[in-house]
Amino acid sequence: MVEDTLDHTKGMDPLKGEYKPGTIKLEEALVRIGKLVPGAETAVRRARRGIVKVTPDMKDLVLKGLKEMGFDHFVAVTCIDWPEEKRMELVYHLWSYGTKGIIMVETDIDRDMPSIGTAVPIFRPAITYEREIHEMFGVDFPGNPRLTQFILEDWEGPPPMRKDFNSLMYSVERFGLKIRYPKSLPPHLLDKGGEKNG
Amino acid sequence: MRKVADWASARSMWLLWYCTGCGAVELPPCFTSRYDMERYGIGPMATPRQADIFLITGYLSVKTLKRVVRSYEQMQDPKYVLGHGSCTIDGGMYWDSYATVKDVGLYIPVDIYIAGCMPRPEAIFHAFEKLQDMIKKGEAAGWRRYKDNYRFYRDNQDKVFKRGPNWALEEPVLK
Amino acid sequence: MGDDFRTTEIIFGPQHPGIHGNFAFRLELEGDIVRRARVVPGYLHRAFEKLMEQRTWMQNVALVPRICVPDPDVNEAAYSMAIEEIMGLEVPRRADHIRTVVLELSRIASHLMGLGGMGGAIGLYTLPMWTNGERDYILDLFEQLTGGRVYHIYTWPGGVRWDMPDNWPRKVNKVLDHIERQLPSYWSLFFESKVTDARMVGLAPYDPDWAIAHGVTGPNLRATGVKYDIRKDDPYAAYEDLDFEIPTRKSGDGMARALVRWDEVGQSIRIIRQALEQMPSGPYRAKTPPPLAFTVPPGDALARIESSKGEYNYYVVSKGGKYPHRVHVRGPSFTHGIDVLEQLLRGYEISDTALITATLDVCPPDIDR
Amino acid sequence: MGDVVRKTIRPFRALRFLGRKPHTVRIPHEQHNDIEGEPLPTGRYRGIHVNDWDLCISCGLCAMACPCDAIEMIEVEGEGGKKRPEVSYGRCCFCGFCEDACPKKCMHLTSNHTMLDTDPRPFVFLPTPGIREFEKEYVVQTSKLCLVEERDGKKVVVQGKPRPRKQ
Numbered sequence: 001m002v003e004d005t006l007d008h009t010k011g012m013d014p015l016k017g018e019y020k021p022g023t024i025k026l027e028e029a030l031v032r033i034g035k036l037v038p039g040a041e042t043a044v045r046r047a048r049r050g051i052v053k054v055t056p057d058m059k060d061l062v063l064k065g066l067k068e069m070g071f072d073h074f075v076a077v078t079c080i081d082w083p084e085e086k087r088m089e090l091v092y093h094l095w096s097y098g099t100k101g102i103i104m105v106e107t108d109i110d111r112d113m114p115s116i117g118t119a120v121p122i123f124r125p126a127i128t129y130e131r132e133i134h135e136m137f138g139v140d141f142p143g144n145p146r147l148t149q150f151i152l153e154d155w156e157g158p159p160p161m162r163k164d165f166n167s168l169m170y171s172v173e174r175f176g177l178k179i180r181y182p183k184s185l186p187p188h189l190l191d192k193g194g195e196k197n198g
Numbered sequence: 199m200r201k202v203a204d205w206a207s208a209r210s211m212w213l214l215w216y217c218t219g220c221g222a223v224e225l226p227p228c229f230t231s232r233y234d235m236e237r238y239g240i241g242p243m244a245t246p247r248q249a250d251i252f253l254i255t256g257y258l259s260v261k262t263l264k265r266v267v268r269s270y271e272q273m274q275d276p277k278y279v280l281g282h283g284s285c286t287i288d289g290g291m292y293w294d295s296y297a298t299v300k301d302v303g304l305y306i307p308v309d310i311y312i313a314g315c316m317p318r319p320e321a322i323f324h325a326f327e328k329l330q331d332m333i334k335k336g337e338a339a340g341w342r343r344y345k346d347n348y349r350f351y352r353d354n355q356d357k358v359f360k361r362g363p364n365w366a367l368e369e370p371v372l373k
Numbered sequence: 374m375g376d377d378f379r380t381t382e383i384i385f386g387p388q389h390p391g392i393h394g395n396f397a398f399r400l401e402l403e404g405d406i407v408r409r410a411r412v413v414p415g416y417l418h419r420a421f422e423k424l425m426e427q428r429t430w431m432q433n434v435a436l437v438p439r440i441c442v443p444d445p446d447v448n449e450a451a452y453s454m455a456i457e458e459i460m461g462l463e464v465p466r467r468a469d470h471i472r473t474v475v476l477e478l479s480r481i482a483s484h485l486m487g488l489g490g491m492g493g494a495i496g497l498y499t500l501p502m503w504t505n506g507e508r509d510y511i512l513d514l515f516e517q518l519t520g521g522r523v524y525h526i527y528t529w530p531g532g533v534r535w536d537m538p539d540n541w542p543r544k545v546n547k548v549l550d551h552i553e554r555q556l557p558s559y560w561s562l563f564f565e566s567k568v569t570d571a572r573m574v575g576l577a578p579y580d581p582d583w584a585i586a587h588g589v590t591g592p593n594l595r596a597t598g599v600k601y602d603i604r605k606d607d608p609y610a611a612y613e614d615l616d617f618e619i620p621t622r623k624s625g626d627g628m629a630r631a632l633v634r635w636d637e638v639g640q641s642i643r644i645i646r647q648a649l650e651q652m653p654s655g656p657y658r659a660k661t662p663p664p665l666a667f668t669v670p671p672g673d674a675l676a677r678i679e680s681s682k683g684e685y686n687y688y689v690v691s692k693g694g695k696y697p698h699r700v701h702v703r704g705p706s707f708t709h710g711i712d713v714l715e716q717l718l719r720g721y722e723i724s725d726t727a728l729i730t731a732t733l734d735v736c737p738p739d740i741d742r
Numbered sequence: 743m744g745d746v747v748r749k750t751i752r753p754f755r756a757l758r759f760l761g762r763k764p765h766t767v768r769i770p771h772e773q774h775n776d777i778e779g780e781p782l783p784t785g786r787y788r789g790i791h792v793n794d795w796d797l798c799i800s801c802g803l804c805a806m807a808c809p810c811d812a813i814e815m816i817e818v819e820g821e822g823g824k825k826r827p828e829v830s831y832g833r834c835c836f837c838g839f840c841e842d843a844c845p846k847k848c849m850h851l852t853s854n855h856t857m858l859d860t861d862p863r864p865f866v867f868l869p870t871p872g873i874r875e876f877e878k879e880y881v882v883q884t885s886k887l888c889l890v891e892e893r894d895g896k897k898v899v900v901q902g903k904p905r906p907r908k909q
Binding site (some may be wrong): 152153154160165166167170171174175176177178 | 264295299301304
Binding site (some may be wrong): 206230231232233234237284287288289290291293294300301309310311313314315317319320321323324325327328332346 | 764765766767768769770774783808810830831832833834835836855856857858859860861862873895
């Protein structure tokens with residue numbers, strides 16, 4: 001059971017006052033993060049886009065620090081599978097309404113035992129994103145109260161968004177798909193046999 | 199007697215209001231003032247028990263297919279299925295997706311397929327005209343085909359759902 | 374049945390007339406009151422992000438508009454913008470202006486459909502009859518410009534696919550005049566109705582802090598008074614050169630969400646008129662490699678777009694070569710369609726479920742993808 | 743007082759819609775027109791393919807460009823071993839990328855849009871210029887399409903004209 005944060009009994013006071021966003025500069029925010037977490041690589045990609053690279057155990061510290069600086073809009077968390085390098089990359093995108101800039105917090109986790117602490121206590125929207133990544137990539141988020149069945153139903157087999165899952169061969173096997181023109185397809189999809197992905 | 203019933207049912211059909219896929223976005227224009235489906239005596243119906251036409255609007259994911267089969271079996275005879283969009287014929291845009299079924303005709307009997315991604319309202323209306331013709335002639339016999347070849351359809355459904363024989367009755371328990 | 378036999382659990386959808394799209398709820402009811410709601414998405418899952426990894430960069434342009442069916446152009450534009458950022462492509466000004474016109478037309482079409490959906494949810498079936506009829510004129514325009522009624526496949530990396538036909542701007546102005554003439558009768562039909570007041574004022578309100586903490590974006594956030602719009606704050610296409618306002622409302626309830634959408638239709642008409650007036654001449658697409666040899670250098674980029682439902686994000690990662698490595702789509706409904714909706718539904722009657730979903734303008738295809 | 747009068751009169755304003763012509767397009771008795779009265783779909787519309795076999799060089803670029811794996815290059819009897827694109831409308835998403843990729847511009851998407859059948863098989867056919875003959879018709883009739891079947895490992899045209907008539 002997930003805790004609700006909206007208290008209907010109290011009733012909302014919509015005219016409670018204006019929302020005041022933080023107005024720190026993007027560059028300054030990155031410098032402060034560099035001081036807060038030694039070893040964090042920071043860079044400005046272009047106007048309004050900053051990047052922070054940290055280790056997984058420092059992730060919470062950085063997210064908390066950025067939230068205090070006004071980066072309070074949790075845009076998304078992206079998971080990227082890098083099978084050759086045996087890692088999974090998680091990218092947290094945070095936007096500040098005052099700074100008008102986005103900071104991407106990148107962190108790498110091990111691909112064989114993918115697990116990283118949840119970001120839900122800091123950013124509530126992460127609850128749904130982590131739920132999806134848990135289902136699609138098989139990443140575990142200890143602390144997330146809602147890692148339940150989400151989009152897929154009756155799914156047997158590996159997490160489908162991982163690179164080693166072959167959707168094409170799976171369709172051939174399960175739905176009787178006929179490939180019409182194999183030459184136009186990515187060759188690496190046709191090489192693999194269907195048996196290990198079924 | 200059958201002929202009279204066919205003649206009558208061809209002129210008053212209820213379309214099951216189930217937006218199964220992205221083709222459903224062409225339904226509001228069809229129902230509403232610009233094209234006005236009621237000229238044909240076709241209107242939307244909320245419950246499958248009183249509907250005559252099942253318009254499969256586009257691709258079906260496996261999760262939807264289960265509900266589609268359940269809704270289809272709840273419909274009263276005679277019932278007609280229109281496959282709306284290329285994805286009902288052979289997968290369409292999502293031909294290599296692990297989540298969508300390719301040929302809907304393997305799981306429920308389809309009376310008319312409409313090609314297009316998505317088909318224009320003109321195509322939908324033409325399909326309705328053709329369906330009315332077929333009903334009057336007694337050719338739209340998809341529901342009889344379903345009864346006669348139930349084993350074939352059921353085997354195909356079982357193959358996709360992988361849930362044991364009781365998949366049709368169970369709704370998964372959510373945590 | 375609940376544990377204490379006081380609550381009943383019902384399955385609401387996916388085959389239900391009050392559901393917009395293919396979507397479902399599990400509602401735990403105590404009498405008529407929703408005690409707990411859980412959203413069941415996934416009926417429209419097509420695995421877009423997986424399919425994009427299997428197709429070439431240009432082939433994906435045909436795939437992305439399917440992610441949001443009522444408002445497809447934002448997807449093409451955001452995907453193209455992300456690729457342009459990685460490749461360092463400069464988009465011609467004319468293409469930017471055409472994109473702006475297309476995006477705003479799409480926004481009007483989507484809002485008209487959304488307002489119609491709200492009307493349908495309170496039993497006012499005249500409104501969807503009218504709005505969907507007007508929306509069809511916009512689809513006619515799209516058909517003349519792009520060759521497709523619903524899925525346009527028109528914006529692509531480097532610009533747009535074709536130039537505008539000569540008489541198209543005139544037709545756009547005519548359609549906009551027609552819609553502007555119709556808007557007052559919509560207003561008196563919908564917003565002056567007592568039923569609308571009774572059903573929508575004070576419906577499922579939230580305040581700005583709560584909304585931001587839960588990732589609510591777009592018109593749903595502006596309904597709480599936060600003056601924020603990606604078109605102004607992180608400008609793309611030609612929005613920097615155009616003069617428009619961001620409509621906001623204070624109360625954050627269902628009525629405010631409807632009114633913000635209503636005002637945005639007027640602003641979009643204003644934007645389109647300006648963009649057509651200032652339309653620069655010149656090329657409509659940059660020089661790009663041919664589609665079959667289209668490669669993108671390694672790198673990643675994040676493109677953000679304000680759609681009619683909220684914020685769209687495309688995070689594109691390239692490893693070099695012909696195929697994308699990863700494309701992550703952040704649809705607006707992913708936050709306000711699941712976690713926020715579940716919390717807002719609690720405490721309301723079951724008959725309000727469809728209306729709350731409609732006022733939030735939840736778009737199931739972009740949740741499921 | 744004035745308020746009461748206004749409220750009493752208001753419902754009758756709906757009467758003005760009585761005299762207005764409805765904008766319903768009465769398909770199929772009426773042509774679908776845009777706001778200026780021009781017929782739709784226009785030439786830009788992406789509908790069903792035609793392919794001019796006299797120009798086609800069997801390069802297969804249309805099949806390579808197709809995002810839906812809808813086009814297959816097949817060898818047809820009586821064409822001197824040349825391969826021709828066969829389109830499956832169970833896959834086609836009408837994006838028009840095949841038209842863009844075609845170096846000879848012989849592949850073309852017409853504004854024909856309606857095609858329906860009771861059987862999924864006729865949706866796979868060879869686009870020929872013969873389809874142009876019914877370009878202005880309301881519906882593409884599958885009886886006029888060029889259908890191909892595999893018999894003894896060989897593709898044989900079982901219906902329709904394999905070659906256009908020379909003028």
